[in-house]
Amino acid sequence: MKARELSVREELLKGLWRENPVLVQVLGMCPSLAVTNTAPNALAMGVATFFVLVGSSFLVSSLRKVIPKPVRISTYIVIIATFVTIADLVLQAFVPGIHKELGAFISLIVVNCVILGRQEAFASRHGIRLAVADAVGMGAGFTFALFLLGATREILGNGTLFGVSLFGPNFEPWVVMILPPGGFLMLGAILLVFGAWKARAAARAKAAAVEPLRKAAA
Amino acid sequence: MSTGSSVIVPGPTREPGSLKLVATLVVAGVLSGAGLVATYDATLPIVQANQARALREAVFLVVPGSTKLEPFAWQGDRLVAAAEPGTNASGAPPAEVFAARDDAGTLLGYAIPAEGAGFQDTIRLLVGYEPAGRRIVGVKVLESRETPGLGDKIAKDAQFAANFEALAIDPEVVLVKRGEKTAPNQVDAITGATISSRAVVKVLDAVARTWASRLESAS
Amino acid sequence: MSGHLLWIFLGAMVVNNFTLSYFLGLCPFFGVSGRLDTAFRLGLANIFVLVITSACAWALDRFILPYAPYLKLISFILVIASVVQFVEMAIKKLSPALFRALGIFLPLITTNCAILGLALFQTNRGYGFLEGIVFAIGAGAGLTLALVLMAGIRVEVELSDVPAAARGTAIQLLIAGILSLAFMGFAGLLGAG
Numbered sequence: 001m002k003a004r005e006l007s008v009r010e011e012l013l014k015g016l017w018r019e020n021p022v023l024v025q026v027l028g029m030c031p032s033l034a035v036t037n038t039a040p041n042a043l044a045m046g047v048a049t050f051f052v053l054v055g056s057s058f059l060v061s062s063l064r065k066v067i068p069k070p071v072r073i074s075t076y077i078v079i080i081a082t083f084v085t086i087a088d089l090v091l092q093a094f095v096p097g098i099h100k101e102l103g104a105f106i107s108l109i110v111v112n113c114v115i116l117g118r119q120e121a122f123a124s125r126h127g128i129r130l131a132v133a134d135a136v137g138m139g140a141g142f143t144f145a146l147f148l149l150g151a152t153r154e155i156l157g158n159g160t161l162f163g164v165s166l167f168g169p170n171f172e173p174w175v176v177m178i179l180p181p182g183g184f185l186m187l188g189a190i191l192l193v194f195g196a197w198k199a200r201a202a203a204r205a206k207a208a209a210v211e212p213l214r215k216a217a218a
Numbered sequence: 219m220s221t222g223s224s225v226i227v228p229g230p231t232r233e234p235g236s237l238k239l240v241a242t243l244v245v246a247g248v249l250s251g252a253g254l255v256a257t258y259d260a261t262l263p264i265v266q267a268n269q270a271r272a273l274r275e276a277v278f279l280v281v282p283g284s285t286k287l288e289p290f291a292w293q294g295d296r297l298v299a300a301a302e303p304g305t306n307a308s309g310a311p312p313a314e315v316f317a318a319r320d321d322a323g324t325l326l327g328y329a330i331p332a333e334g335a336g337f338q339d340t341i342r343l344l345v346g347y348e349p350a351g352r353r354i355v356g357v358k359v360l361e362s363r364e365t366p367g368l369g370d371k372i373a374k375d376a377q378f379a380a381n382f383e384a385l386a387i388d389p390e391v392v393l394v395k396r397g398e399k400t401a402p403n404q405v406d407a408i409t410g411a412t413i414s415s416r417a418v419v420k421v422l423d424a425v426a427r428t429w430a431s432r433l434e435s436a437s
Numbered sequence: 438m439s440g441h442l443l444w445i446f447l448g449a450m451v452v453n454n455f456t457l458s459y460f461l462g463l464c465p466f467f468g469v470s471g472r473l474d475t476a477f478r479l480g481l482a483n484i485f486v487l488v489i490t491s492a493c494a495w496a497l498d499r500f501i502l503p504y505a506p507y508l509k510l511i512s513f514i515l516v517i518a519s520v521v522q523f524v525e526m527a528i529k530k531l532s533p534a535l536f537r538a539l540g541i542f543l544p545l546i547t548t549n550c551a552i553l554g555l556a557l558f559q560t561n562r563g564y565g566f567l568e569g570i571v572f573a574i575g576a577g578a579g580l581t582l583a584l585v586l587m588a589g590i591r592v593e594v595e596l597s598d599v600p601a602a603a604r605g606t607a608i609q610l611l612i613a614g615i616l617s618l619a620f621m622g623f624a625g626l627l628g629a630g
Contacts, residue, residue: 026606030464034460066242070239071239071242075242077514078511079246081250081511085509086253089258093265096265096268096269107557111553175367179365179366179621183460183617188606192603192607254507335444337624
């Protein structure tokens with residue numbers, strides 16, 4: 001029991017940081033870069049993906065012994081597409097403004113590699129608790145990364161956050177950041193910072209752990 | 219991959235028969251369909267109410283003073299009643315133009331959805347037209363992907379919007395540089411967004427050419 | 438009419454390039470665009486699948502979806518995947534040469550977001566059959582163009598001294614950003630001008 005508790009927490013945390021789907025694995029970019037031009041859009045996209053991921057992982061994990069192997073991918077896709085359509089309908093009903101801005105990109109969550117990837121690599125092999133923990137972690141990590149992108153792009157490109165002006169009227173916005181090139185450039189910059197930071201952390205850990213002789217050799 | 223004790227080896231070792239495969243997919247399809255129908259039925263009224271409200275707000279904005287709308291379509295040589303937007307009434311044609319009336323039922327003008335090529339992508343507009351005065355009385359940008367900060371001013375710039383409060387359509391709608399508007403059929407362009415401004419003017423002129431004579435004969 | 442079709446074609450190919458403006462089809466763009474001839478053939482296979490998809494999506498949207506709009510997504514995915522599979526088998530039988538050129542890419546492409554994206558955009562915009570086909574060819578040509586450009590640049594990047602932290606995806610994203618900036622220059626190409 002004790003070991004299992006620890007494991008659930010582990011699965012929850014890995015998606016948030018160590019194996020973050022966007023920042024580390026660089027997956028699921030197609031539907032996510034396009035809609036991260038403002039913080040609210042990014043957040044809506046993140047939450048929708050979170051919902052689809054957790055729902056699919058729960059179902060796939062609970063049905064993992066029933067689904068025959070040769071048709072598992074097709075079944076996963078049916079399950080995922082169902083959840084995406086539900087998310088699409090619910091967003092359309094309750095936040096029509098955001099739904100209109102996200103447009104077809106909500107439906108494109110279906111082909112987000114993160115979701116199918118988690119079903120195949122994790123949910124289909126683990127119990128419900130672990131699968132849901134993994135999905136919650138990955139979904140939260142995905143939402144966090146999208147929000148980071150969306151908030152930075154909105155602040156730089158429009159001078160606002162959630163539509164609230166931050167810098168006053170004299171701020172000249174860096175418009176390209178909310179345009180498509182800004183998506184590529186900002187994610188590139190974030191990965192760059194992340195990569196540099198990870199390399200430094202790794203170097204420091206190595207320096208602390210390994211004896212001076214071997215460090216010199218490296 | 220976790221190597222915890224809860225790892226379960228997936229799948230039966232025996233090769234499943236094709237009947238079972240088909241059955242699995244059919245069951246998945248039926249369950250998925252049921253879930254979708256339930257969600258669709260639950261959200262449909264809300265979605266339609268939202269769409270109808272958005273349309274009413276837009277129509278009442280471009281035809282000032284109006285509080286009621288009536289959908290029409292143009293067939294052959296006359297206006298015929300069209301389907302209420304958002305409903306799937308079979309038989310009635312889709313709405314092409316909305317007659318806008320005030321509380322007393324007096325016809326104030328028509329709201330006409332129109333679109334044209336913009337700087338980046340298609341621009342969709344709702345144009346308020348008053349046949350009695352042969353003039354455009356309001357324009358709302360329904361959809362555009364024009365450059366933020368420049369072209370998207372067609373939807374945000376108050377000075378640009380002021381052009382359309384009373385814009386004569388005769389002899390034609392033309393674009394002039396900002397501050398050079400002297401005649402009622404001229405539109406002041408947005409500085410730095412000439413192409414987007416011109417795209418809007420082109421759509422307006424096309425609407426006027428198509429609908430002015432039609433609506434005149436109808437009313 | 439032909440002006441309208443030209444606008445759809447050029448709009449999909451360069452002004453609103455699927456990869457550089459809609460971020461669709463990024464996986465092959467970053468993943469396999471390492472060699473020029475591979476990139477080109479992958480692009481051709483893409484055009485092929487896109488055109489089939491466009492026809493399928495049109496038929497579904499025209500004859501089935503009016504009765505069951507909530508099945509749009511599921512039917513698009515399943516029908517497109519199965520039709521491409523059938524076509525793949527047919528090509529294998531009928532023209533082994535064509536199969537060798539495109540074949541290995543077909544299953545890969547089916548799960549590409551650009552394909553589903555095309556079907557969704559096409560129905561959202563209410564394109565007819567011919568408009569859809571032109572849109573598909575334009576989008577495919579745009580994907581090919583982006584793939585080939587990226588492959589050409591990557592050949593150069595592999596020979597240059599990229600800082601360690603930027604190696605891999607970061608430098609590719611920055612290159613894609615600059616390409617995307619360049620493509621913004623096509624905006625206004627067909628505008629009200």
